[in-house]
């Protein structure tokens with residue numbers, strides 16, 4: 186049970202017609218999970234009549250209580266769970282791991298009512314979601330994100346997928362979960378580096394959608410880094426609300442609205458893929474340097490002033506995130522950007538800021554502009 190009424194989970198709805206679902210933002214209170222899950226299973230065609238579940242997690246999270254707490258909640262609903270553990274890290278988010286999971290589903294006689302439960306970070310959510318989307322043409326999916334990044338971003342909105350060696354997230358689908366259960370208390374176990382990675386996506390929401398949220402992150406930075414529960418719960422709930430609103434208006438990134446969530450990712454994904462998965466840059470770190478680099482591009486196009494990038498860089502710095510791509514090789518970065526999913530008609534499209542709280546998808550930058558930008562930013566940092 187929640188420890189008090191104030192501890193009852195906050196619910197954020199994701200409004201998508203028949204694919205609507207709720208995100209519960211709790212602080213402990215795992216006893217409330219069965220009551221939260223039961224109606225979600227009943228609402229979902231594939232979840233109705235569910236007797237079996239596959240809990241997917243990684244070898245770090247497998248040592249924590251969360252997969253067991255999920256299995257217990259499912260057991261109380263009469264659902265028998267088996268657990269599959271994959272190695273932690275981005276290298277697991279590939280077709281080879283997915284193929285192994287398909288074999289496990291076959292071996293356990295999974296049917297279209299078998300629930301896939303992703304318990305872990307964004308790697309587990311994207312991989313488990315991809316397997317759920319594709320096995321038997323679609324199994325019900327429950328997200329139980331345990332990193333800040335997964336709680337504020339990857340567990341919400343239905344983008345699931347895996348990487349090819351040179352291209353991030355290039356094989357995938359849109360497959361909405363039936364529910365998302367977030368326990369912010371699980372963030373107490375998280376290494377500092379992973380907390381910072383999540384903060385990169387949190388800062389992103391301020392830049393793209395909510396200037397007042399950005400102000401509040403600046404004001405509350407110490408409490409957030411100190412993992413004060415109210416602060417974590419506030420940033421998780423607000424991030425989920427902002428993402429849920431965008432996803433409900435443009436679920437499949439068709440109108441250009443959802444693309445705003447990709448600020449920092451055109452250059453960020455290029456940095457991640459060229460550095461190698463599990464290499465020098467985690468996703469959140471790549472997004473941090475990507476946001477700064479894309480803000481510099483916006484400066485060059487006259488969209489924002491230098492002060493805009495300075496303010497963004499200062500907050501990322503305060504959160505202990507990298508802000509520079511100095512020393513990277515610009516050639517492979519540009520090649521990688523040319524493979525971005527947002528591109529159209531051979532033109533690279535990026536999401537760039539106009540002012541705090543507002544960004545736009547644009548192909549205004551010529552390849553030569555991008556090459557100059559990368560040459561400058563990858564050169565030695567100014568003294």
Ligand SMILES: NC(=O)c1ccc[n+]([C@@H]2O[C@H](COP(=O)([O-])OP(=O)(O)OC[C@H]3O[C@@H](n4cnc5c(N)ncnc54)[C@H](O)[C@@H]3O)[C@@H](O)[C@H]2O)c1
Pocket residue numbers: 243244245246249273274275278305306307308309311331332333334335338339340341342343344345354371372373374375376379382383467468469
């Ligand atoms: N689908 C989307 O919309 C979306 C959005 C953002 C990011 N992503 C994807 O998410 C991935 C990054 O996710 P991530 O940053 O969560 O990385 P991750 O899944 O690799 O998790 C980071 C590390 O934290 C560990 N961990 C997880 N929970 C923990 C806990 N409570 N305590 C201690 N350790 C814990 C994991 O074992 C792992 O070592 C990338 O692949 C990125 O592309 C997807």
Ligand SMILES: O=C(O)C(=O)C[C@@H](O)[C@H](O)[C@H](O)COP(=O)(O)O
Pocket residue numbers: 338342344353354386443444446447450526
């Ligand atoms: O949900 C979205 O839409 C996003 O763009 C969120 C991003 O933070 C996330 O990294 C996403 O996986 C990137 O999507 P992609 O389409 O560029 O692969």
Ligand SMILES: [Zn+2]
Pocket residue numbers: 338386450468472
């Ligand atoms: Zn991201």
